Amino acid sequence: MMVMTHVLVGIAVSAVATVVFPEAAPIALVSGALGGLVPDLDLYVGHRRTLHFPVYGPLATLGAVALAVAAPSVETVALATFLAAAGLHAAMDVLGGGLELKPWQETSERAVYSHFHGHWLRPRRLVPYDGAPADLVLAGTVALPTLALGGAVVDPAVVGLLTVAVGYTLLRRRLADCWERLARLVPPSLASYLPDRFATARRSTGLPPSDD
Structure with a gap:
């Protein structure tokens, strides 16, 4: 899923947390947004x-939520919102598409790596790919109640993220084509620094992925 969706989920988590503990509002907002962003x-x-x-x-x-309930403070609530947003980010990505440049082609069976299981979890594709219309609908669904709970600081951030999400959704497939073309222009000596999905795009055109 697109990073805007994850950040909006993090902001939503912080908005709910600050209803219970309003003193943590500014820091919880930042920690929730960062928790949604940091995994990417x-x-x-x-x-x-x-x-x-x-x-x-x-x-x-x-564990962090239990600590925040037992010893509520700005710090423990911020930690709980950060970890909740980061954990939701990883779990949500399992419901999305595969780890590939054009996930709508469904050529990858890697969604998220589970260190607990020691292998990649397969994509469920409930949201087919990041920037899919379903992804935008999810972002909007999360944003609406957040706007109801938010205020002068939260609302502009949510509206801004939604605006970027709309633009990304409209351009998603074109951007993938652009990234693929740029990957083909990278010299073989530098290609090893590209993420795997870009190396795959090079191999599909007969270009060497790297000098290795």
Whole structure:
């Protein structure tokens, strides 16, 4: 799923948390948004493996929520919202498409790596790919109640994310074509630094993936 959806889910989590503990509102908003974003920072270093934890993430969330309930404070609520958003990010990606440049082609059976199981979890494709219309609908569905709970700080952020999500959805397939063309232009000596899905695009045209 697109990163905008994940960040919106993180903001929604923080909005719910701050209804119970309003004192944590500013920090919880930031921690929830960061929790939705941070897993995708592994985009160029083992994407959906390095920072995605579909089993350990939710387990860590349970511990953090228990701590926040037992000892509520700005810090414990912020930690719980961060871990909840990050854990949801990894779990949600299992429901999406495969780890490939054009996931609508359904050529990859890798969704998210589970460190608990020691192997890749297969994509469920309930949301066919990041930037699919279903992904945008999910983002909007999460955003609406968040707007109802939000305020002067939350609402502009949510509207901004939704605007970017609409643009990304409209351009998603064209962007994949552009990325594929750019991947073909990368010299073989630098191709090893490309994510696997770009290397696959090079191989599909007969280009060497790297000098190795």
